[in-house]
Amino acid sequence: MPPTTNTCRSDEFDALGVLPVALVRGIGADSDCFTRSFSHADGRPGRLHDHYRVHPVSSAADTNGSNGSDARSSERPLHVAIIMDGNGRWAASRDLPRTDGHTEGEENLARVVRLAVTRNVGWLTVFGFSTENWVRPRGEVRHILGLHEKLFGRVRELNELNVRIQWIGRPFDSAAARTPKYVQRAIRKAIHDTASNTGMVLTVAFDYGGRTELMTAVRAARAAGQPITPDTIDAHLYLPELPPVDVMVRTSGEQRVSNFLLWQSAGSKIHFTDAAWPEFGSTDLDAAIALVR
Numbered sequence: 001m002p003p004t005t006n007t008c009r010s011d012e013f014d015a016l017g018v019l020p021v022a023l024v025r026g027i028g029a030d031s032d033c034f035t036r037s038f039s040h041a042d043g044r045p046g047r048l049h050d051h052y053r054v055h056p057v058s059s060a061a062d063t064n065g066s067n068g069s070d071a072r073s074s075e076r077p078l079h080v081a082i083i084m085d086g087n088g089r090w091a092a093s094r095d096l097p098r099t100d101g102h103t104e105g106e107e108n109l110a111r112v113v114r115l116a117v118t119r120n121v122g123w124l125t126v127f128g129f130s131t132e133n134w135v136r137p138r139g140e141v142r143h144i145l146g147l148h149e150k151l152f153g154r155v156r157e158l159n160e161l162n163v164r165i166q167w168i169g170r171p172f173d174s175a176a177a178r179t180p181k182y183v184q185r186a187i188r189k190a191i192h193d194t195a196s197n198t199g200m201v202l203t204v205a206f207d208y209g210g211r212t213e214l215m216t217a218v219r220a221a222r223a224a225g226q227p228i229t230p231d232t233i234d235a236h237l238y239l240p241e242l243p244p245v246d247v248m249v250r251t252s253g254e255q256r257v258s259n260f261l262l263w264q265s266a267g268s269k270i271h272f273t274d275a276a277w278p279e280f281g282s283t284d285l286d287a288a289i290a291l292v293r
Helices: 020-026 050-054 058-063 087-092 096-116 136-151 155-160 181-193 210-223 231-236 282-288
Strands: 037-039 046-047 078-083 121-130 165-170 201-208 247-250 269-272
Touching: 050 231, 078 282, 096 121, 096 136, 096 282, 121 136, 136 181, 136 201, 155 181, 165 181, 181 201, 201 210, 210 231, 247 282, 269 282
Parallel strands: 078 121, 078 247, 121 201, 165 201, 247 269
Antiparallel strands: 037 046
């Protein structure tokens, strides 16, 4: 089906053809701008992500009582993705067990979430546990699983911040999935209990791998008898509604993307920092955001 021609000005869209939330709020649901696909004045296709339409992101003033004087609050909400690396090295540098590093990393994630909601970050996606991480020592994996159960249990904090949580990873019912039942229950409960929040969307990648996601999407498209195109791959990703990544962050001095959101981050900026994840804070977050603002 060809794209529907929209009656909005082409300069109202960003470079990816995505209609900013601020503009979505100002038009009615019956507007031509609410079609699922668009064409720009120059013929390039555009799109409106469901999150922009169904779950508008609250401004900093909505979630933090700000008077809105910060110029950032008037700009398009960003999608920031973070590879949280260096927990073990942080612990080793302090002669602590690696598990202590993971514990501090989980606490720092809570701090970074609070920072992000004040910076008009619409989507924060973090790499919690990859499909490759299962080979780590059993005791370390057990500790990380417990931390993720705790993370998904922090519903009260998320609700206070108006943050909606979601999860991305191998589907629980797939043959290759390894997420334990008790973590699955915590994930489902957190998603349910924060579903009505309209602020930042926190996505935790657990039992996730970018190549596996792409292979799954291609197989699903083929099974549906669809041609393999960017649109059909988009439609069969784990979270098709997740918008493109604006900036990717990698901590602890490593300069690689480690199989994280390979499709979604194709055009993103990348911020590398020497800070281990437990040390990551406002300075590095602001430096990352400055790459795209």
